[in-house]
C-alpha cells in the first residue's frame with residue numbers, strides 16, 4: 001500500500017499567536033475600520049495540521065521553539081487541550097512568541113497576514129535530542145533548509161521506514177536542497193507561482209521531476225488540488241466548497257493533515273487527496289479549526 005504508516009506523528013515547525021480580525025471587506029491603506037469579530041488562536045502551519053490530525057485520532061507530538069512568555073504558556077495549554085505532546089519543545093528565555101495579525105474579509109473569504117517573529121528557529125542540535133521512539137511519520141515545515149535537511153536525515157537514520165513529509169508553502173532561499181528527501185511533498189500555490197507556474201498540473205510535473213518523493217500534491221485554493229504520483233498520472237481533484245465560505249484561514253494546513261491522515265490509513269493517493277479536499281472544504285464553511293470531526 002502507498003505510504004501507509006502507523007505510529008505517532010511528529011510535527012516540526014513554528015507556533016504562533018494568531019490575532020484574527022474579521023472585517024466586512026479588506027480596507028484600503030490608511031483606512032480606519034471596525035472589525036466584525038475578533039479571536040485569538042494558536043497558529044503555525046504544522047501546529048495547525050497537528051491540531052487536525054489529533055482530531056482525526058492520531059497521536060501527535062510537536063517540536064519547535066517556544067518563548068518563555070505568558071503567550072507561550074497559553075500556547076502549550078492549547079496544545080494540551082488537543083492532546084498534543086510538547087514536552088520536546090525548546091524554550092528560549094527572553095524570546096517572544098511569534099505573532100500573526102490576520103485580517104479575514106467576509107466579502108471574499110481572503111486572509112491577509114502580517115507576521116512578526118523574533119525567536120530562533122529549531123536547530124538540528126536541539127532536534128537531535130528529540131525522542132523519535134514510536135514515531136511513524138515526521139512532517140516538516142519547509143523553512144530553515146540546511147537544518148531541516150539534517151533533521152530529515154536523522155529521522156531516516158533512526159528508522160529507515162519512517163515516513164517524511166514536507167510542506168512547501170512559499171519560496172525560501174535554498175529550500176530546494178530538501179527536495180530529494182521526503183516521501184510526500186505538499187506544496188502551496190504561492191510556491192508554485194513564485195516559480196512562474198500559473199497552473200498546478202505543469203507545476204506538479206516539474207516538482208516531481210526535481211524530487212525523489214513518491215507523491216507531490218499542490219493545493220490550489222478554491223480550484224482544489226492536483227497530485228502527481230511517481231511513475232503515474234497527474235490528476236486534478238476539484239474543490240468541494242461549503243454552502244458558504246466563512247473562513248479559509250488554515251485551509252491548507254487542514255488539507256495537509258487530511259492527506260497525511262488518509263495515506264496513513266492506507267488510502268491510495270487519488271482517494272487520499274479527495275478526502276483532504278473534502279475536509280478542507282468543510283473547514284472553509286466553519287470558523288476556526290475545532291470540531292472538524
Ligand code: ADP
Pocket residue numbers: 109188189218219220221222223224225239240241242245248249250251252253255276277278280281284
Ligand atoms: P492555504 O490555506 O495554504 O492558502 P489553499 O487556499 O490552497 O491553502 O487551500 C487548501 C485547500 O483547501 C484547497 O486545495 C481546497 O481543497 C480547499 N479550499 C481552499 N479554499 C476553498 C474554497 N474557497 N472553497 C472550497 N475549498 C477550498
